[in-house]
Amino acid sequence: MEKVRYLVEEKGCDVTTINKSGLTPLHRAARWRSLEIVKYLVDKGANFKIGIEYGETPFHEAAAGGNVDIVKYLMEKGFNLKATENGSLTSLHKAAYYDNLEVLKYLVEKGANLNRPLSKFISSTQNCKFQQLN
Template identity: 30%
Template sequence: MIAAYKGRSEVVKHLVRKGADVSLKDDNGNNTLHLACVTGNVETVKCVLSPKVVDINSRGEGSVTPVMEAARWRHREVVEFLVSEGADVSLVDVAGNNILHWACRGGDVETVEFVLSLNKVDMNAKNRSGRTAAGEARAYGHQRVVELLVSRGAQ
């Protein structure tokens, strides 16, 4: 888990070859894939997924999925890879946040544009706090993301 969190793909590859169980969870409920997505090293993410033992849509702390973590931490390349591998972008966490909410918290315009291009998330969906994705972007000070969403019809 630490190697994945630090983005040490060569170490992760070695450990996976030696039989490391990447599906184990930490005290917060996050598995190795969640931690790799926080750091955003796509090679590490590929290594963690290679033994096919981790559910790409696994739920971690707060029911957050790995692709939500990648979006939150501004790792568009990881988001794109996970989607290409079958990550379900329609899922929501326990607080009602979808991947677009998480991408807007992160504030990376390219990640937000990619999520929007998938046409699988209602950009005006509200989380349990009553915030839309644009509301999240505004709350986190990401004005360019707010402008993008408004230009696409967000409320």
């Protein structure tokens, strides 16, 4: 966290910067499971609703990364649970794909749609995970 604070506050790094892959610092922090950095970046103006090239938001990254506390925090901040990546994948799909059962259960509790058609990129194994929760 010290390094992030130093880069932002001392060196003037922009928290909304987008790298060559289309990712923001918030995407990375969410995926790397750092709630402290996620909160800091959001407080400094990072947009948690911004989607990269295929629509993947920091929320999708948090679901993929498996940190339920980051998922909860971003939902408290107003993230739309129905937002999709590439027009089809939801955060629920990401959590299932990366085997993050705790996040998956939380998203279902919050109203994620278990019956949403799965993308062609999701295998039958992930589909079974959805069926077990249903």
